[in-house]
Amino acid sequence: MNTPLRRVALAVMGMIVLLLLNATYIQVVNADTYRSDPRNRRVLLDEYSRQRGEIIAGGLPVASSVETSGQLHFLRRYLDGAMYAPVTGYYSLRYGSGGMENAMDSVLNGSDGRLFVRRLSDLVTGREPSGGSVELTINPAVQRVAYDQLTRRGYTGAVVAIKPSTGEILAMASTPSYDPNQLSSHDGAQQESAWNADTSASRGSPLTNRAVAAIYPPGSTFKLVVTAAALEAGKATPATPLTAAAALQLQGTTTLLHNFADEPCGPGATVTLKTALVRSCNAAFAELAALVGETDLRKQAQLLGIGQQDLAIPIPVTPSTLGAIPDVAALEQSGIGQRDVALTPLQNAVIAATIANGGVRMKPHVVRNILAPDLSVLDRTDPEQVGTAMSRFTADQIRDLMVAAENSYRNDGKIKGVSIAAKTGTAEHGTDPKNTPPHGWYVAFAPADNPQVAIAVLVENGGDRNLEATGGSLAAPIGRAVIGAALQGAR
Amino acid sequence: MVTPVPTQDPGAQPGSVPPTKRGLELIMLAFAAIVVTTALVLVELNQPQGVTRSVLYDGAAYLALFGAAHVAVRWFAPYADPLILPCVALLNGLGLVMIHRLDLADGASAASVGDPVPAGNLPHQIAWTTFGLALFVAVLALVRDHRMLARYGYTCGLVGLAALALPGLLPSAVSEVNGAKIWLRLGGLTIQPGEFAKILIMIFVAAFLVTKRDLFTTAGRKVLGMELPRARDLAPLLAAWGISLGVLVLEKDLGTSLLFFGIVLVLIYVATERAAWLVIGLIFFLGGATVSDMIFKHVQQRVTAWINPFSDYDGAGYQMAQSLFGLGTGGVFGTGLGAGRPDLVPEAHTDFITAAIGEELGFVGLAAVLLTYLLVVMRGMRAALTVRDTFGKLLAAGLAFAIGLEVFIVVGGVTKLIPLTGLTAPFLAYGGSSLLANYILVALLLRISHAARSPAASAAPRKPVAPLAEAHTEMVQRP
Numbered sequence: 001m002n003t004p005l006r007r008v009a010l011a012v013m014g015m016i017v018l019l020l021l022n023a024t025y026i027q028v029v030n031a032d033t034y035r036s037d038p039r040n041r042r043v044l045l046d047e048y049s050r051q052r053g054e055i056i057a058g059g060l061p062v063a064s065s066v067e068t069s070g071q072l073h074f075l076r077r078y079l080d081g082a083m084y085a086p087v088t089g090y091y092s093l094r095y096g097s098g099g100m101e102n103a104m105d106s107v108l109n110g111s112d113g114r115l116f117v118r119r120l121s122d123l124v125t126g127r128e129p130s131g132g133s134v135e136l137t138i139n140p141a142v143q144r145v146a147y148d149q150l151t152r153r154g155y156t157g158a159v160v161a162i163k164p165s166t167g168e169i170l171a172m173a174s175t176p177s178y179d180p181n182q183l184s185s186h187d188g189a190q191q192e193s194a195w196n197a198d199t200s201a202s203r204g205s206p207l208t209n210r211a212v213a214a215i216y217p218p219g220s221t222f223k224l225v226v227t228a229a230a231l232e233a234g235k236a237t238p239a240t241p242l243t244a245a246a247a248l249q250l251q252g253t254t255t256l257l258h259n260f261a262d263e264p265c266g267p268g269a270t271v272t273l274k275t276a277l278v279r280s281c282n283a284a285f286a287e288l289a290a291l292v293g294e295t296d297l298r299k300q301a302q303l304l305g306i307g308q309q310d311l312a313i314p315i316p317v318t319p320s321t322l323g324a325i326p327d328v329a330a331l332e333q334s335g336i337g338q339r340d341v342a343l344t345p346l347q348n349a350v351i352a353a354t355i356a357n358g359g360v361r362m363k364p365h366v367v368r369n370i371l372a373p374d375l376s377v378l379d380r381t382d383p384e385q386v387g388t389a390m391s392r393f394t395a396d397q398i399r400d401l402m403v404a405a406e407n408s409y410r411n412d413g414k415i416k417g418v419s420i421a422a423k424t425g426t427a428e429h430g431t432d433p434k435n436t437p438p439h440g441w442y443v444a445f446a447p448a449d450n451p452q453v454a455i456a457v458l459v460e461n462g463g464d465r466n467l468e469a470t471g472g473s474l475a476a477p478i479g480r481a482v483i484g485a486a487l488q489g490a491r
Numbered sequence: 492m493v494t495p496v497p498t499q500d501p502g503a504q505p506g507s508v509p510p511t512k513r514g515l516e517l518i519m520l521a522f523a524a525i526v527v528t529t530a531l532v533l534v535e536l537n538q539p540q541g542v543t544r545s546v547l548y549d550g551a552a553y554l555a556l557f558g559a560a561h562v563a564v565r566w567f568a569p570y571a572d573p574l575i576l577p578c579v580a581l582l583n584g585l586g587l588v589m590i591h592r593l594d595l596a597d598g599a600s601a602a603s604v605g606d607p608v609p610a611g612n613l614p615h616q617i618a619w620t621t622f623g624l625a626l627f628v629a630v631l632a633l634v635r636d637h638r639m640l641a642r643y644g645y646t647c648g649l650v651g652l653a654a655l656a657l658p659g660l661l662p663s664a665v666s667e668v669n670g671a672k673i674w675l676r677l678g679g680l681t682i683q684p685g686e687f688a689k690i691l692i693m694i695f696v697a698a699f700l701v702t703k704r705d706l707f708t709t710a711g712r713k714v715l716g717m718e719l720p721r722a723r724d725l726a727p728l729l730a731a732w733g734i735s736l737g738v739l740v741l742e743k744d745l746g747t748s749l750l751f752f753g754i755v756l757v758l759i760y761v762a763t764e765r766a767a768w769l770v771i772g773l774i775f776f777l778g779g780a781t782v783s784d785m786i787f788k789h790v791q792q793r794v795t796a797w798i799n800p801f802s803d804y805d806g807a808g809y810q811m812a813q814s815l816f817g818l819g820t821g822g823v824f825g826t827g828l829g830a831g832r833p834d835l836v837p838e839a840h841t842d843f844i845t846a847a848i849g850e851e852l853g854f855v856g857l858a859a860v861l862l863t864y865l866l867v868v869m870r871g872m873r874a875a876l877t878v879r880d881t882f883g884k885l886l887a888a889g890l891a892f893a894i895g896l897e898v899f900i901v902v903g904g905v906t907k908l909i910p911l912t913g914l915t916a917p918f919l920a921y922g923g924s925s926l927l928a929n930y931i932l933v934a935l936l937l938r939i940s941h942a943a944r945s946p947a948a949s950a951a952p953r954k955p956v957a958p959l960a961e962a963h964t965e966m967v968q969r970p
Contacts (some may be wrong), residue, residue, distance in 0.1 A: 005876050016899070033819065040818045
């Protein structure tokens with residue numbers, strides 16, 4: 001009988017070993033997954049008992065924690081909540097966090113390695129531990145103009161403003177926005193009703209940060225990428241003749257691709273690339289795209305950052321894409337920023353900023369400094385060159401084309417004495433594109449000879465102008481106002 | 492790996508009296524008291540009000556309680572295994588600290604919303620512990636020789652079966668709590684008769700197997716080099732299987748069902764020494780499990796919540812998900828006693844107390860608890876190996892294995908190794924019936940280990956043909 005007894009004893013040992021292995025898997029191997037799961041309230045509850053750091057823009061604490069008498073010691077408050085929400089994000093007991101609150105969490109809650117020495121001294125001196133602060137590159141004046149311009153007419157859209165020479169993000173607005181104060185409330189019912197409203201599609205999904213988390217067909221603003229590809233590959237110059245026809249039959253199909261309003265691009269049979277870009281002729285650019293070819297177009301797009309999967313500013317950015325280009329007809333359609341081409345407003349701003357910066361692409365970022373609780377600087381973000389997307393010569397050529405384009409647009413809110421380089425876009429979308437109000441785009445930088453700011457403006461679904469909407473009528477005035485605010489600050 | 496083999500035969504050296512090792516037991520108990528008191532201090536340190544001197548009194552009371560049990564062992568079973576009681580004391584003490592800790596958390600969250608602070612579970616659990624230790628002493632005093640239990644085998648079996656079946660047959664109003672019909676509500680008291688039935692049925696099966704052992708070893712046909720038992724000899728196993736399924740269907744209690752079947756199967760295997768029984772039992776188990784999963788909704792729910800607790804996060808998977816969050820947050824070294832949030836896991840003080848330990852004491856703490864259980868099981872197995880009589884071997888093996896299997900089912904469920912079944916961790920978890928029954932179980936285990944190690948028993952296994960030199964051992968029974 002002793003043999004089976006020994007085997008049973010071994011079996012029990014085996015069972016305990018299994019339990020230990022499984023516990024190792026959960027508590028050691030997978031621990032971080034469970035610990036950082038947004039539904040795990042432990043971490044949040046723990047953080048609420050500590051003073052969370054501030055998020056600072058232009059010297060103003062736009063997110064800060066105030067002490068309360070409740071069980072959760074600190075309440076998160078936001079200054080101009082809706083205006084800064086796409087940047088700050090939210091910090092909710094029940095729904096986790098978003099935006100910078102999420103991306104910079106380790107600094108704000110004090111667990112970041114850069115705060116280690118500070119934590120040690122807190123331990124020794126018995127000082128209440130608190131988190132570090134994050135100073136943003138956001139310029140409050142520019143942010144306010146961007147937000148006001150979008151909300152004044154009730155537009156759904158986004159504005160991104162970047163400093164071309166550094167990649168600093170000066171403004172990032174997205175509308176409709178939400179009030180993060182509601183989500184950080186200690187009242188569970190208030191959190192819940194705010195969350196339901198902020199995620200509701202019928203209210204325009206306010207929680208979606210349209211500047212970085214949504215992609216849109218870029219329409220004619222994409223002609224800048226096609227132009228850059230053509231010039232860089234040596235396949236065209238600004239003087240290259242392109243078709244002036246009002247429509248182009250897509251290769252291998254009977255489908256016609258029309259110019260805007262079905263007008264011819266010029267009186268003759270051909271126009272120059274310069275005229276085609278200034279007048280934004282679709283037929284001409286479809287032809288140019290076919291001339292450039294898929295390989296060179298993709299290469300140029302990639303150099304400009306399209307398709308980058310892991311960009312974080314440090315808020316994660318949805319990758320922009322050219323989509324699949326199976327044949328020449330698809331390439332021709334993609335050449336005017338339609339078909340499956342889709343960019344985030346941030347990506348479009350990066351393209352403008354790269355041209356403005358002489359072809360050198362800077363990494364966009366929104367954190368200027370990381371501060372200790374006593375506001376001493378622990379870490380600063382140095383401007384980072386991602387790469388050279390095009391030669392300075394090409395960049396300057398495109399700049400001149402963009403200046404000519406801006407000068408041809410309707411004089412709507414232009415700033416006296418400032419030379420702007422710009423391109424508008426009016427992108428069709430949806431299942432019935434001819435009867436769906438288009439998205440209006442405006443990408444620009446200024447001053448053209450010494451760029452201080454590059455912007456991208458997107459207004460969804462025709463704004464307040466329905467089917468007649470264009471990028472020039474919807475987005476351009478907003479863009480010029482934002483540029484004005486940015487240049488005022490820069491002077 | 493250490494296999495529990497008797498290193499020496501105490502009877503082999505006549506003339507030298509083997510040590511009782513009671514001193515070791517007392518030292519280990521004191522050690523357990525220090526560990527438990529330290530744990531209590533840590534809990535208090537992590538509370539806003541800090542530590543008070545009452546902690547010391549609590550520690551002293553704990554030591555006194557288990558000291559009394561130690562004295563009873565010294566008196567009634569001096570040769571009993573010296574490690575089992577300290578291990579049990581440690582687990583019980585740690586359980587009390589965790590329940591106290593969860594009471595504090597419940598009190599704090601009640602206070603934060605302005606509700607009156609609930610009385611908490613600790614006073615009950617302390618009462619049950621005291622009562623359990625009294626039962627422990629009573630069993631040691633009454634059962635002077637475990638072999639006498641074999642005589643009541645059929646009585647035990649009948650009473651055990653009745654106790655097991657009773658809640659399932661009674662109306663739900665009397666027996667159902669949280670979906671499981673395993674309770675008896677008597678006035679203000681709720682007891683789980685199944686916990687006691689477990690022990691009674693083990694006594695019956697052991698006694699039954701001793702008398703009918705030969706029956707099971709009669710060979711039937713040979714299949715794949717393995718001798719299968721004759722079909723008619725399958726009847727007892729089939730009966731156990733049927734009863735297990737009955738428990739599952741009528742009482743919706745997966746855990747007890749599994750535990751019961753596992754114990755019977757292992758006892759049959761140990762008695763017959765034939766692996767064929769295990770294979771047959773496993774087939775029965777898999778068949779029963781598959782069919783139950785197809786037919787019964789409460790089984791399906793558990794399986795779904797096991798495979799992916801996050802698919803129904805707000806529903807059936809919530810408790811499991813909270814447990815995993817707690818364990819993950821605890822990590823290797825835990826958040827520290829009193830510094831985590833184990834109260835976020837529903838039922839943390841009963842079924843999920845090991846999740847609370849894993850969160851606050853980390854993997855290290857959970858491993859220590861599991862190894863403490865393993866030590867108890869191994870010491871029990873050692874008693875089974877050394878004791879001379881077949882009934883004692885079977886009963887000790889059953890009792891020890893029951894603890895091991897129950898721990899596996901509970902902790903496996905809490906850590907998502909197997910589906911959650913709703914048993915409680917012996918000695919750790921809140922619950923009177925479980926505590927009382929397990930103290931009876933440990934008393935029996937100590938009784939058998941005393942028989943295994945005592946020179947009197949080893950020299951005279953069956954018939955006390957007492958040689959003169961050992962005759963005086965009987966005088967111990969004089970009051």
